[in-house]
Amino acid sequence: MAVGYSCFALAAVLLLLLFSASEAATVAPAPEAPGKLNLTGILEKGGQYENFIRLLKATQVGEQIESQLNNSFNGLTIFAPTDNAFDNLKAGTLNGLSSQEQVSLVLYHVLPRFYSPTTFQTTSNPVSTQASGGNGVYTVNITASSSSSQLNVSTGVNQAPVSNHLYLDFPLAIYSVDSVLLPYQLFGPKPPAAAPSPLVKPKKATPRAADSTADAPATTASADQSTSAAATRVISKAAAAAALLAVLTVTIANPL
Ligand SMILES: *[C@@H]1O[C@H](CO)[C@@H](O)[C@H](O)[C@H]1NC(C)=O
Numbered sequence: 744m745a746v747g748y749s750c751f752a753l754a755a756v757l758l759l760l761l762f763s764a765s766e767a768a769t770v771a772p773a774p775e776a777p778g779k780l781n782l783t784g785i786l787e788k789g790g791q792y793e794n795f796i797r798l799l800k801a802t803q804v805g806e807q808i809e810s811q812l813n814n815s816f817n818g819l820t821i822f823a824p825t826d827n828a829f830d831n832l833k834a835g836t837l838n839g840l841s842s843q844e845q846v847s848l849v850l851y852h853v854l855p856r857f858y859s860p861t862t863f864q865t866t867s868n869p870v871s872t873q874a875s876g877g878n879g880v881y882t883v884n885i886t887a888s889s890s891s892s893q894l895n896v897s898t899g900v901n902q903a904p905v906s907n908h909l910y911l912d913f914p915l916a917i918y919s920v921d922s923v924l925l926p927y928q929l930f931g932p933k934p935p936a937a938a939p940s941p942l943v944k945p946k947k948a949t950p951r952a953a954d955s956t957a958d959a960p961a962t963t964a965s966a967d968q969s970t971s972a973a974a975t976r977v978i979s980k981a982a983a984a985a986a987l988l989a990v991l992t993v994t995i996a997n998p999l
């Protein structure tokens with residue numbers, strides 16, 4: 744009699760265990776890397792930064808920024824030129840740059856810390872950019888008018904008012920600018936050209952594989968794999984428990 748009841752109880756426990764194991768196996772897959780900022784997404788939402796997005800992609804600076812945001816203690820500030828700003832460039836301005844110079848141009852629009860409109864007001868000039876490399880070149884000046892809160896960013900070649908922000912949440916600040924910022928090192932007056940020597944001509948940087956999005960599916964696949972591996976582990980644990988219970992049940996039902 745007592746044995747019959749405990750058999751029944753054990754079977755119930757067994758069913759319950761199997762049921763909860765299958766529940767666990769269907770639990771939602773691991774979430775995306777938390778808090779990863781989607782720079783392209785933010786700019787796309789702005790609706791007028793297609794040229795800048797393309798340039799970030801072509802130079803791979805976009806990826807660099809996203810991974811820097813992950814580690815950068817000071818945050819980053821980006822001046823995002825509008826499509827209108829690119830339209831206003833003299834024809835051939837971008838195509839006249841080597842790929843390395845295009846990288847510098849994009850990095851010139853990124854400051855290596857988070858600036859709120861208030862911290863801009865108190866910054867001291869010149870301000871390093873991500874293109875500066877600690878050499879005091881590729882800097883910008885931020886100037887505020889004494890009468891208003893209007894800020895200008897100037898390069899020594901051109902200047903632009905710093906318009907409203909597209910994004911302002913540490914570690915990332917993005918401000919819209921109506922001009923492409925032209926670094927003095929690339930667009931300032933050139934010293935009289937010496938006879939061109941092929942020996943000192945800088946090598947063109949070989950662009951790395953342009954389409955980095957090819958990596959994305961691989962990452963997703965491995966995430967899936969680890970999820971299903973976890974599921975398999977849960978299921979095999981449940982199977983082991985079931986086997987153990989089955990043995991117990993048999994032992995209790997046939998005591999001798
Ligand atoms: C970023 O946002 C864009 C546009 O919303 C989207 O197409 C893209 O898949 C997103 N990238 C990531 C890594 O989430």
Ligand SMILES: *[C@@H]1O[C@H](CO)[C@@H](O)[C@H](O)[C@H]1NC(C)=O
Nearest residue numbers: 776777779809810811813814
């Ligand atoms: C960002 O940081 C998280 C957590 O530290 C890490 O798992 C992830 O791989 C990092 N992503 C990049 C692109 O560095």
Ligand SMILES: *[C@@H]1O[C@H](CO)[C@@H](O)[C@H](O)[C@H]1NC(C)=O
Nearest residue numbers: 886887888893895902903904
């Ligand atoms: C900002 O630049 C505009 C021209 O783009 C100029 O008219 C204005 O005076 C400048 N303001 C400051 C504070 O430099």
Ligand SMILES: *[C@@H]1O[C@H](CO)[C@@H](O)[C@H](O)[C@H]1NC(C)=O
Nearest residue numbers: 868869883884897898899900
């Ligand atoms: C930037 O500011 C520094 C320091 O005030 C000044 O010496 C320099 O001439 C300025 N450069 C430009 C391009 O305005």
